[in-house]
Amino acid sequence: MSGSVSSTVPSSSRLSRAITRRSLPRPSLNSGLMMWPLSIVNNSLKLIISLLALSFRTRLTRYAHDRYLGGITFYKASNLDTRCPNPDQLLVQDIDKWADSLSTLYSDIAKPIVDIFLFGYKLGQAIGKDAPAFMVSYFIFSGVVLRSLSPPFGKYTAMEQKLEGDFRFTHSRVLAHAEEIAFYRGGDREKTLVNATFDKIVNHVNTVIRLRFTNGVIDSVFVKYLATMLAYYLLARPVFDSSRATSYMGGAGADPTQIMEDYSRNSSYLVNLSQAVGRIILAGRDLTRFAGYTSRVSELFDVLDDIHSGKYESTMVTGNEAERAQTGKVSADDLKGQVETRDGIIEFKNVPIVTPNGDVLVKELSFKIDQGMNCMITGPNGCGKSSLFRILGDLWPLFGGHVAKPAPESLFYVPQKPYLALGTLRDQVIYPHTREQALARGYTDDKIMELLDVVRLAYLVEREGGFDAVQDWASALSGGEKHGYGGMSRLFYHKPSTFAVLDECTSAVSVDVEGIMYQHARKENITLFTVSHRTTLTKYHQYVLKFDGEGGYEFKRLHNEDDSSAFAFSHGKSSKSAKLGDLEATPVADEAAAEAPAAEN
Numbered sequence: 001m002s003g004s005v006s007s008t009v010p011s012s013s014r015l016s017r018a019i020t021r022r023s024l025p026r027p028s029l030n031s032g033l034m035m036w037p038l039s040i041v042n043n044s045l046k047l048i049i050s051l052l053a054l055s056f057r058t059r060l061t062r063y064a065h066d067r068y069l070g071g072i073t074f075y076k077a078s079n080l081d082t083r084c085p086n087p088d089q090l091l092v093q094d095i096d097k098w099a100d101s102l103s104t105l106y107s108d109i110a111k112p113i114v115d116i117f118l119f120g121y122k123l124g125q126a127i128g129k130d131a132p133a134f135m136v137s138y139f140i141f142s143g144v145v146l147r148s149l150s151p152p153f154g155k156y157t158a159m160e161q162k163l164e165g166d167f168r169f170t171h172s173r174v175l176a177h178a179e180e181i182a183f184y185r186g187g188d189r190e191k192t193l194v195n196a197t198f199d200k201i202v203n204h205v206n207t208v209i210r211l212r213f214t215n216g217v218i219d220s221v222f223v224k225y226l227a228t229m230l231a232y233y234l235l236a237r238p239v240f241d242s243s244r245a246t247s248y249m250g251g252a253g254a255d256p257t258q259i260m261e262d263y264s265r266n267s268s269y270l271v272n273l274s275q276a277v278g279r280i281i282l283a284g285r286d287l288t289r290f291a292g293y294t295s296r297v298s299e300l301f302d303v304l305d306d307i308h309s310g311k312y313e314s315t316m317v318t319g320n321e322a323e324r325a326q327t328g329k330v331s332a333d334d335l336k337g338q339v340e341t342r343d344g345i346i347e348f349k350n351v352p353i354v355t356p357n358g359d360v361l362v363k364e365l366s367f368k369i370d371q372g373m374n375c376m377i378t379g380p381n382g383c384g385k386s387s388l389f390r391i392l393g394d395l396w397p398l399f400g401g402h403v404a405k406p407a408p409e410s411l412f413y414v415p416q417k418p419y420l421a422l423g424t425l426r427d428q429v430i431y432p433h434t435r436e437q438a439l440a441r442g443y444t445d446d447k448i449m450e451l452l453d454v455v456r457l458a459y460l461v462e463r464e465g466g467f468d469a470v471q472d473w474a475s476a477l478s479g480g481e482k483h484g485y486g487g488m489s490r491l492f493y494h495k496p497s498t499f500a501v502l503d504e505c506t507s508a509v510s511v512d513v514e515g516i517m518y519q520h521a522r523k524e525n526i527t528l529f530t531v532s533h534r535t536t537l538t539k540y541h542q543y544v545l546k547f548d549g550e551g552g553y554e555f556k557r558l559h560n561e562d563d564s565s566a567f568a569f570s571h572g573k574s575s576k577s578a579k580l581g582d583l584e585a586t587p588v589a590d591e592a593a594a595e596a597p598a599a600e601n
């Protein structure tokens with residue numbers, strides 16, 4: 001930080017007077033006492049700037065958290081939009097740097113402005129108004145020249161932050177998948193990838209510091225050396241110019257000691273004035289860096305705003321319409337689907353299953369499930385089983401058709417990958433509720449233990465040291481235990497009033513425990529959608545929705561308890577290479593397909 005209060009002006013002139021008169025100055029009580037206020041003021045400036053930076057960061061981070069973590073924006077920002085690949089870097093580092101940069105900029109500009117007025121006024125009084133005016137004009141001129149010669153450092157700063165984000169991402173991936181990488185002995189491969197992203201930073205920073213060097217040389221010549229020469233010329237002018245000497249520096253024939261004393265005082269004024277103006281000019285450099293951080297942070301907020309208003313930009317989205325193919329944008333106008341909230345039913349009518357990239361997995365899907373009727377979803381990998389539920393859960397946009405479903409709180413989704421929260425063992429079961437919320441619902445530890453008994457995981461409470469134990473649960477629990485804790489026990493705790501989706505979440509659990517879980521769900525009156533490849537599960541379901549992986553599907557009632565064979569696909573196939581734009585050409589859907597099975601109820 002450059003701002004500090006200077007006390008050099010009076011003391012330097014007293015000292016030069018003492019030197020030229022060869023008499024020791026008397027210790028001054030004034031100077032002794034001034035040490036304390038000066039020291040307090042200087043450190044107060046530092047304190048205020050640090051507090052300012054912290055307060056900028058706090059406010060902006062809280063605001064960003066509200067926007068980013070509100071609803072499911074965090075999911076959409078990384079899955080539906082490709083503009084902000086590393087929002088974590090933006091939230092953690094870029095906002096911090098932005099706040100820091102803004103607060104120092106404030107001191108770099110506010111303090112020198114005060115100095116310019118103060119020392120300009122004093123200098124004007126001492127050697128005439130034209131000297132400070134001349135000095136300030138010179139600095140303005142050199143500021144314009146330097147600005148025009150300066151490379152776009154703001155852009156370089158934004159680029160550097162982006163590369164830092166990519167680098168951080170490669171490291172967090174290694175951490176997140178440490179076990180898998182270790183099994184594959186993939187350390188060397190990961191090192192190559194991590195080093196490659198790090199090399200990009202090194203190359204970029206290398207170029208930037210070289211440019212800063214050249215720029216710094218030019219800056220120094222203009223702001224330091226040429227300015228100093230000019231300053232000493234202005235100071236010496238009254239000494240050698242007899243016409244000026246009559247008005248300043250004690251007049252013609254003044255005492256040399258007096259001239260020296262005045263010269264010394266005036267040069268201190270001028271040095272302080274020059275330093276102040278120079279700092280403002282050099283603050284331009286910090287301003288470009290600040291512009292870089294600002295562009296990063298504002299990019300995040302632009303994306304969040306767009307997501308809130310239903311606009312996404314994905315570089316991979318292509319379509320038949322020329323405009324969409326060029327821009328890769330999905331606007332709210334593209335979303336022609338209708339959603340209706342209806343209790344006790346889930347119905348899809350002519351709904352296209354479209355990925356965020358614009359791939360059409362199924363052109364039109366129609367089915368209807370009433371409460372109490374479990375439905376099994378099968379099909380090859382990547383055919384769109386989970387995608388169907390992403391649309392049902394409003395994670396992906398609805399591009400067409402009509403969906404009727406109960407209110408979000410009546411639907412519960414148990415994902416393929418179990419999620420284990422930061423916190424205690426109890427928190428894993430009641431997530432996202434807090435302990436207070438759980439108690440308010442009547443869930444004491446004893447009652448939670450009953451749930452764990454159902455999923456055969458009660459032994460874990462003792463093993464891990466009680467419900468209050470805190471661990472990195474993702475690594476402390478086995479695959480099946482994670483599914484049990486992060487999935488099924490959570491489902492039974494939340495007990496959705498109507499439907500639940502089990503997305504291959506019981507695959508890591510033994511068949512007998514799986515059976516017990518299904519029976520418990522039925523007892524609790526939870527209607528299940530099960531995505532699974534296990535034919536043993538068919539007996540717990542009344543309907544089956546089977547995708548063929550090429551855009552076709554069949555939805556039918558299971559006549560016999562274990563009827564899991566001989567499906568004839570009743571709906572046309574459409575290649576996965578079909579794109580979002582092709583949806584327009586789809587013929588009007590066959591509503592009867594949706595009605596027929598439902599009619600069997």
Ligand SMILES: Nc1ncnc2c1ncn2[C@@H]1O[C@H](COP(=O)(O)OP(=O)(O)OP(=O)(O)O)[C@@H](O)[C@H]1O
Pocket residue numbers: 079080355356357361379380381382383384385386387388
């Ligand atoms: N966020 C995403 N962005 C773009 N495409 C995606 C995204 N998520 C999934 N996809 C694509 O959508 C297709 C269907 O994925 P989905 O997860 O629905 O498959 P699935 O039928 O559940 O497969 P599996 O049985 O392997 O789990 C895949 O080709 C996948 O690449």
